[in-house]
Amino acid sequence: MTRTLKVFEKVILGCFLLLAISGRTLAQSDLITNIPARETISLNGKWQYIVDPYETGYYDYRYKERRENDGEAYWNNPVQKDKTDRKEHAYTDEYTLEVPGDWNSQDPKFLYYEGSVWYKRTFDFDKSDLNSKRVFLHFGGANYQTDVYLNGKKLGMHKGGFTSFNFEVPASVLKEKDNFLVVRVDNKRAKDEVPTVNTDWWNYGGVTRDVNLVVVPDNFIQNYFVQLKRPAPGTAPKTKNTEVQGWVKLSKAAAGETVTIEIPELKYKKSFPVTNGTADLNFKLPKVQLWSTDTPKLYNVVISSKSDRVEEKIGFRTIEAHGKQVLLNGQPVFLRGISVHEEIPQEIRRAHSKKDAAQLLGWAKELNANMVRLAHYPHNEHTTRLADSLGILVWSEIPVYWTIDFGNQEVFEKAKKQLDEMIARDQNRASIIIWSVGNETPVSPVRTEFMRNLIEEAKEQDPTRLISAALEVHYNEGKNTIDDPLGQYTDLVSVNEYLGWYGGLPNTNRTAVWETKYDKPLFFSETGAGALGGFHADSLTRFSEEFQEWYYKEQVAMMKRMPDNYVGLSPWIIADFRSPKRNNQVYQEGWNRKGLISSDGKKKKAFWVLKSYYDEMDEVKSAKPKASSK
Structure with missing residues (x-):
């Protein structure tokens, strides 16, 4: 048996194990990739919806899942047979949401909503040409749990807010006219999910990426x-x-x-x-x-x-990763990076279109970055495809974030499934050079084993790219030690540090000493300081643009003194983004303000400090020592 077949068997086994653990037998199909090259019918546009915070459409009054033919189940068409017929749910054009798009930004009542929303639309389909063909319903992404029903029949369920998935549509279920498609999306956070309940970004809910019917040959x-x-x-x-x-x-x-x-x-x-x-x-x-x-x-x-x-x-x-360097086509490359959330700050919404991808990557290009860290989850395929054409290197990550339940086998299977789905969709993107298995996970033996197994899975799925994770630093009186045991398994050692923001002032960088126990390339996956765009004061005043500017000046000076295994950085972050953890009502108001670009799309003073450093590193790259070659 070939290695490839073993990999596929492992993926399928993992999927069945996950479904068995959750007590369901659902018909999620293996992922179809390269949707733009297929015969498709777009289902984007206006969908009718019902908000369902009490899960009335899914559970009966005993809180048991409704039967398939239950007339009160929201996946069934609530058509009144006559005026005496009782129907306690309805879909109307008075309540519509745009797909793709998050629900939080589309109506004020959704601003902080977390729960279930039922989406519904109808469509026609010409079945006359279905001989020797199959039909799949493909979702670019929906956050977080998605249950899909067509004409009263459940096609399946998917968990994971940022990876693609699809279900085969049986010909017997598909109709020529008025197909009744219902999608339940539930974005409630839970301890045993990936990510878990505690994150530093807003939990946008909804069908956030493209939806298509995909028509393929019988054997495709x-x-x-x-x-x-x-x-x-x-x-x-x-x-x-x-x-x-x-x-x-x-x-x-x-x-x-x-x-x-x-x-x-x-x-x-x-x-x-x-x-x-x-x-x-x-x-x-x-x-x-x-x-x-x-x-x-x-x-x-x-x-x-x-x-x-x-x-x-x-x-x-x-x-x-060769010795202390990262080599692109056999030559050393310095990673002039920037971290990016999938969010359009000026419109306070999840990014979802090609235009949105062009804005975010365009900002990175203006910074003279040659790399983006797509945090903390896989971004839209529009972004990775555009990065290919722009020549921007990509770090792509699954949301194994902070303190998920590392001792729970079901949680591991969910993380592994998201990792497999991330790789399966984007494994042919030249821009992606790093698969990341997580961010700032607390050190413990059970966590390290959890993460090590994810690293092994990533290497088995894709042996051609680097594998990493964003680690934390051990600070001790000016000596900063990178000794996370996970570092022995990653291809490059990546670390998040905030010297001068979460500890002391930016001038503490001047005496900082860095040590790592791993003889591998060293990459700073995060660093940054908050600033309210347009707020100006002296450099000692927190949340002023001047403080952030000072912070970056000191960081740049420190980076220039780094040891010779230093290969780049991706500061936090290109633009301000929503976070319910940030509650200073003067400077934050529910926003993480570490962006180099403000929530209204204006560049802060620190943007130009980092750009100057990147311009300098770009100019000297040709003077870097070249790796030996054959």
Whole structure:
């Protein structure tokens, strides 16, 4: 059995285990990727809704889940047969929400709402051309638990607010006219979920990403992995590695099946045999131009089988941690990063469109950043695809955040499932160089084992990228020690530090001494200070732009004194964002103010301090010592 097949079996086993633990047998299908290349019918637009804080549409008065044919269940069409017929729920055009979009920003009554909302829309579907075809309902994301019903039949349930999922729609359930689609979204926080109850960002609820019907052949190309092989650990880096390793997975096993990989621009075409539904790929590319931050070259890759064909824009590059450096295509790269939340601050809402992605990544480009840390969850696919075309490196993370229940096997399965879904969707994005398995998790043996297992899972799913996690610092009288035991398992040591904001004043950076027990590249995954945009005072006044500006000046000076394994930083954060933990009613008012850009979209003084540093590092990058190559 190939490694690829073992990986898929492990993913499927994990999904079944999760469903068994939760006591449900639901029909979530394996993820279909590259939705833009498929035949789709968009279900975006206005959906009718019912707010259901008491879960009346889901549970009866004994708080037991309603039967499928229960007329009071909100997934059933509440049509009155006559005037005596009692119906205690209804969907009307007086109550609509835009999909995609969070509900919190669409009506004042939702501002702080956490609970269940039922979404409903109808659609027609031409079934005349369904011979040898299958239909799936695909969601780019919905936060947090999503239950999906079509014409009174439950298609399935998904947990996780930031990963894609889909359900197959049986032909027997699908109708030509007036299909009655109902989606229950519940964003309540819970101790045994991922993330858990305590986070430092707003828990936007709703169907926050695109919804599509996807029509595919009976045996279709479900997913694929076409990437350059990562150099083996300990070997000399190569500046021109062109060896591709990967796989193509069909939805069904079929005797005598082959898949063909074609890259027209390179005049490359080759077929590969399929075994048990999967073709293993191993070939070399001729005269390939490698993807980089300066030249983000993307090739049109055509993948075809006997019954299906998809096209994808793919960039080819290698990323590795070699000694004390991070190497992109065999050459050292300094990560001029910035952290980003998936939020449009001027409109106080979740980002969801290509335009939104362009705003957030555009701000990063204005900063002269070459990298973004997408915190603290996988962002919209629009963002990662745009990063590919802009040449922006990406850190992508699952929301294993702070103090989740590390001793709970069910929680681990939920985290692993989100990790698998994150990788499955974006594994062909050249921009993504780091998969992160969590942020600021407290050190303990059970936590380290939990995180180590996630790291192993990530490496098994994708052996070509770096794996990391944002760790914390051990502060002790000016000596800052990075000794988190998780660091021995990650490819680079990443750490969050806030010297001068959460301890002392910014001038404490001048005498700071840094030590790490790991001989690996050192990356500062967070640093920052809060400032209310437009509030000006002297540099000692907290929450003034001048204090934040001073903080960044001292941070930059400290970074210039870092040891030679220092490879970059991603300060916290590009723009202010909502957080119910931030309750200073003068300066915060429910916002985390650490943004370099204010909640009204204006750049603060600290923005220009960091940009100046990045401009300087950009200018000297050519003078950096080059890694040896063969």
